[in-house]
Amino acid sequence: MNLRHATLHQLRIFQAVAEHNSFARAAEALHLSPPTLSLQVKQLAETVGQPLFEQLGKKIFLTAAGKILAEACQDIARRMDLLSDDLAALQGVERGSLKIAILTTVKYTVPKLLGGFCAAHPGIDVAMVVGNRENLLQRLSQNQDDLYIMGQPPEHMDVFCEAFADNPLVMVAPPTHPLAGKRRIRPERLRHEPFIMREPGSGTRLTMERFFSEHGVTPINRLELGSNEAIKKTVSGGLGLAVLSASTLDAELALGELVQLDVVGFPLIRRWHLVYPRGKRQSPAALAFKAWLFEHRP
Structure with missing residues (x-):
């Protein structure tokens, strides 16, 4: 077994299959043909030297080796995101990506601020997720986004929070x-x-x-x-x-x-809070939006 022969492309495909629990849905999400996707997963399994999935009836499940590899893929994806941010930092704040998750109630105010931020920083690729409190807490626990905006910060998580508006x-x-x-x-x-x-x-x-x-x-x-x-x-x-x-x-x-x-x-009177995991390294894009938010807060 020599994992140096595994490619990032194969790891990305495997991660998609693991997340979707389906070869067909992963192929659709990645815009690949099912045979091409299956071949890449097969080659990755041969490199690992162990099966990555097992099929029971019509459902597929990760094997023990598959679970370990799936965790490693998440680590690699996070590291690639950090690399992207570091490279963007060398070009200044006008490059990079920003992922924000906001509470459903905040969708009446924050998107307007986000629109102004995007107009001022057109080179930053912004993605926004809207969800209820349970959705945001789940995403926060998995460190899926750069910044979170919610009303009541979680007391059971080690997070940084700062109120920015009533x-x-x-x-x-x-x-x-x-x-x-x-x-x-x-x-x-x-x-x-x-x-x-x-x-x-x-x-x-x-x-x-x-x-x-x-x-x-x-x-x-x-x-x-x-x-x-x-x-x-x-x-x-x-x-x-x-x-x-x-x-x-x-x-x-x-x-x-x-x-x-x-x-x-x-x-x-409640407050809107900006929240993110304590110790999380903020990208230049995230720091720029944080400054923008407090400067233009309602």
């Missing part, structure tokens, strides 16, 4: 709701009101539940939805109240589809 949460209702237009509504008056909530673990939901707990109120959970857009539509349909980020509500409030309730203690 994120006020407000309570909304349909315009026909009996409390619409009332002044200084006490939280206790909401004890029997149904609420449309985000999924468990959502930062918005955690903040809302903490507020009601402090006032001895257990909100009625009528429905759980995984997106702000779905919640807004459901509330405007008269199925309940909701607590949402004010940044998501400009259009609905302007059109009169929703109204903001004057509840004592609201708005609940």
